[in-house]
Amino acid sequence: LMRMTRKLIEIRSILLSIDQSDSLKLPSIVVIGSQSSGKSSVLEAIVGHEFLPKGNNMVTRRPIELTLIHTPRKSGLDAEEYGEFPALGLGKITNFSQIQQTLTDLNLAVPASEAVSNDPIDLRIYSPYVPDLTLIDLPGYVQIASMDQPETLKEKVAALCDRYIREPNIILAVCAADVDLANSPALRASRKVDPLGLRTIGVVTKMDLVQPEQGVSILSNNRYPLHLGYVGVVCKPSKKNSQESPRTVARRGEDSYFGSHKDYFGSSSSLMVGTETLRRRLMEVLESSMASSLHGITNAVQLELEEATYQFKVQFNDRRISAESYVAETVDSLKARFRDFTSQFTKPHIRAKLKAMLDEKSMDVLEQLYWSDKRSEELTALATDVKVKPETVDSYWRYKLDAASSLLTKSGVGRDSTILVADGLRSLMETIASGEPFNYHPRAAERLIQFSHMILRDRIGVASDQVENCIKPYKYEIEVDAREWEDGRVNAIELSEREIQMCEGKLKEIKKRVGGGRYLNRLIAYVKLLEDQETDKKRLRRSQDEDAQDDAPNPLIDNYRYNPAHVLDARHAMLYSDRLSILKLRAAALKSKRCKGGPQNDVFCPEAFLNVVSTKLAYTAAMFINIELLDQFFYQFPREIDSRLIYDQDRNEILEFARENPVIRKHLDLQERKDKLEEVMKQLQSLSHFRKDSQPAPRRQ
Numbered sequence: 001l002m003r004m005t006r007k008l009i010e011i012r013s014i015l016l017s018i019d020q021s022d023s024l025k026l027p028s029i030v031v032i033g034s035q036s037s038g039k040s041s042v043l044e045a046i047v048g049h050e051f052l053p054k055g056n057n058m059v060t061r062r063p064i065e066l067t068l069i070h071t072p073r074k075s076g077l078d079a080e081e082y083g084e085f086p087a088l089g090l091g092k093i094t095n096f097s098q099i100q101q102t103l104t105d106l107n108l109a110v111p112a113s114e115a116v117s118n119d120p121i122d123l124r125i126y127s128p129y130v131p132d133l134t135l136i137d138l139p140g141y142v143q144i145a146s147m148d149q150p151e152t153l154k155e156k157v158a159a160l161c162d163r164y165i166r167e168p169n170i171i172l173a174v175c176a177a178d179v180d181l182a183n184s185p186a187l188r189a190s191r192k193v194d195p196l197g198l199r200t201i202g203v204v205t206k207m208d209l210v211q212p213e214q215g216v217s218i219l220s221n222n223r224y225p226l227h228l229g230y231v232g233v234v235c236k237p238s239k240k241n242s243q244e245s246p247r248t249v250a251r252r253g254e255d256s257y258f259g260s261h262k263d264y265f266g267s268s269s270s271l272m273v274g275t276e277t278l279r280r281r282l283m284e285v286l287e288s289s290m291a292s293s294l295h296g297i298t299n300a301v302q303l304e305l306e307e308a309t310y311q312f313k314v315q316f317n318d319r320r321i322s323a324e325s326y327v328a329e330t331v332d333s334l335k336a337r338f339r340d341f342t343s344q345f346t347k348p349h350i351r352a353k354l355k356a357m358l359d360e361k362s363m364d365v366l367e368q369l370y371w372s373d374k375r376s377e378e379l380t381a382l383a384t385d386v387k388v389k390p391e392t393v394d395s396y397w398r399y400k401l402d403a404a405s406s407l408l409t410k411s412g413v414g415r416d417s418t419i420l421v422a423d424g425l426r427s428l429m430e431t432i433a434s435g436e437p438f439n440y441h442p443r444a445a446e447r448l449i450q451f452s453h454m455i456l457r458d459r460i461g462v463a464s465d466q467v468e469n470c471i472k473p474y475k476y477e478i479e480v481d482a483r484e485w486e487d488g489r490v491n492a493i494e495l496s497e498r499e500i501q502m503c504e505g506k507l508k509e510i511k512k513r514v515g516g517g518r519y520l521n522r523l524i525a526y527v528k529l530l531e532d533q534e535t536d537k538k539r540l541r542r543s544q545d546e547d548a549q550d551d552a553p554n555p556l557i558d559n560y561r562y563n564p565a566h567v568l569d570a571r572h573a574m575l576y577s578d579r580l581s582i583l584k585l586r587a588a589a590l591k592s593k594r595c596k597g598g599p600q601n602d603v604f605c606p607e608a609f610l611n612v613v614s615t616k617l618a619y620t621a622a623m624f625i626n627i628e629l630l631d632q633f634f635y636q637f638p639r640e641i642d643s644r645l646i647y648d649q650d651r652n653e654i655l656e657f658a659r660e661n662p663v664i665r666k667h668l669d670l671q672e673r674k675d676k677l678e679e680v681m682k683q684l685q686s687l688s689h690f691r692k693d694s695q696p697a698p699r700r701q
């Protein structure tokens with residue numbers, strides 16, 4: 001039967017790790033008693049070591065799940081006895097005062113305001129001198145609350161104990177012999193949940209403090225009969241021999257007390273006395289209780305296992321995973337996504353992006369130098385006049401073209417184009433980092449961003465210098481052949497037409513907003529009037545004294561007739577229509593024979609010329625950005641993923657990482673639950689032949 005208890009204790013702790021639901025619980029012995037009833041002394045006598053927190057006000061504040069594991073004695077060697085806190089990962093602790101210190105620390109870590117915590121401390125003790133037992137030590141019932149304890153402490157302790165003394169647990173009710181059993185909070189609590197006393201053992205401590213007659217009467221179990229009986233013990237610590245173990249102490253105390261009252265407590269008396277008897281009794285009771293739980297628990301585990309197996313099939317199609325496999329998959333898919341995305345960064349793509357950026361710049365240059373130049377109509381007229389030769393054109397236009405070209409080539413193409421591509425990479429990384437599954441892994445996403453930025457930072461300077469260097473010749477001279485010219489001309493027409501459409505769109509919008517073309521025309525007339533008046537005023541001011549005629553109202557201008565927002569719209573509309581007429585002229589010029597005539601006509605067609613320049617710049621920039629930035633990034637990034645993202649983490653970090661993903665967490669949890677239930681089921685089945693032998697513990701009176 002011994003082996004069974006042991007197995008079941010193991011099974012019990014596996015079940016506890018699966019979940020805390022009552023249906024999957026195997027019995028444990030729960031130790032309750034009021035403060036100072038001698039609870040700690042009894043537990044220490046059973047374990048054979050002083051290990052529980054002592055001292056003023058050092059009441060137990062958290063339940064201690066104490067698992068005793070009997071280890072075989074190694075002949076010739078000093079018996080190895082040690083404790084372990086599995087949750088803390090401190091390893092074997094052979095020094096019991098260290099265990100005591102750890103328990104004290106854990107207790108003190110419970111905030112004073114909370115006083116007690118429901119969160120149990122898991123402590124295992126391995127020794128050849130302990131029986132296989134599970135005991136749960138609970139905070140002692142508070143009888144007289146001391147000044148510095150919170151009001152609610154009493155209720156909190158009682159509520160905590162109530163949770164633990166439920167079925168199927170066995171209640172070890174500790175009462176001091178010198179206190180009337182009627183006043184024992186432990187017995188009172190146990191009677192509430194176990195009125196017939198079927199699963200309660202009474203432990204009467206401090207037997208040495210009462211007369212033997214009285215002791216006999218308590219133990220003979222008549223006043224508050226318990227099915228499992230009462231055991232009397234003496235665990236008085238002897239101050240003189242503080243080196244001795246509690247077991248020795250108890251034995252000496254008990255030998256001297258029970259020994260000197262053999263007539264009352266001798267073997268013929270059938271009373272249960274002594275720590276040894278208590279230990280044996282606890283083993284018997286736990287064994288038989290476990291045995292009688294065996295059937296029920298087997299059924300419950302079977303049901304849970306079936307459910308878990310079903311869910312595993314339905315939800316995850318029986319696919320097994322591990323944290324490591326998840327990490328490996330994540331890395332693979334990250335690299336695959338990265339590769340997919342890099343197809344957006346081929347040379348033609350980059351060239352097109354840079355070209356668009358440079359076209360934008362050349363439009364700005366054209367606006368600045370040509371469209372807002374009052375003489376640009378003149379240029380268009382020159383272009384259509386067949387008599388004019390390019391060499392004879394006013395040098396004004398030659399200078400203008402040179403200025404436009406250098407504005408473009410000296411606009412910081414190296415920096416701007418490198419930054420443009422780097423920004424593209426950055427937003428690509430952001431897309432990856434914010435998408436599945438990195439939305440679940442904020443820290444990994446952060447790292448991803450960090451090291452991509454690091455690579456970019458490293459390369460941006462070099463790449464932009466390199467580009468700037470390589471476009472340097474274009475700052476001095478640009479040779480254009482006929483093909484390039486024709487392409488540039490066609491592109492320039494396209495761009496102007498796009499600009500024309502944009503202006504027309506804006507005008508249409510304004511018309512709609514102010515309520516029709518006619519009204520817009522009235523507004524425009526009004527604005528012109530305003531402008532004329534302004535210029536008149538200025539002229540007047542210059543010629544006359546400032547105070548003269550200043551506020552004379554103009555009868556034509558009525559300040560309240562128009563909505564100010566509409567007036568602003570009208571001003572914009574004027575700008576757009578001016579721009580439109582220039583653009584239309586220019587588009588016509590670009591389509592003219594003159595412009596079609598080839599690069600020697602560049603001075604008449606600056607749009608075409610600048611387009612050729614921006615193509616050349618884009619081509620060169622793309623080439624060097626590709627070498628200095630993209631190639632480097634695409635080479636380095638996957639290596640950073642390998643070396644920094646995940647693989648430098650230890651097993652726990654990998655587990656933590658995997659569990660950040662809720663789907664994976666659910667998968668792992670269910671898989672683990674199923675595995676554990678299977679394991680438990682296997683162990684339970686191997687025990688099933690014990691079931692036939694199991695019988696309730698014999699009644700002892």
Ligand code: GDP
Nearest residue numbers: 035036037038039040041205206234235236237
């Ligand atoms: P707990 O508060 O219920 O854990 O009680 P303790 O085990 O700390 O014991 C309370 C007090 O009772 C301590 O001063 C112990 O020395 C004393 N005590 C415990 N067991 C016995 C015993 O069998 N006989 C006597 N005389 N005193 C005991």
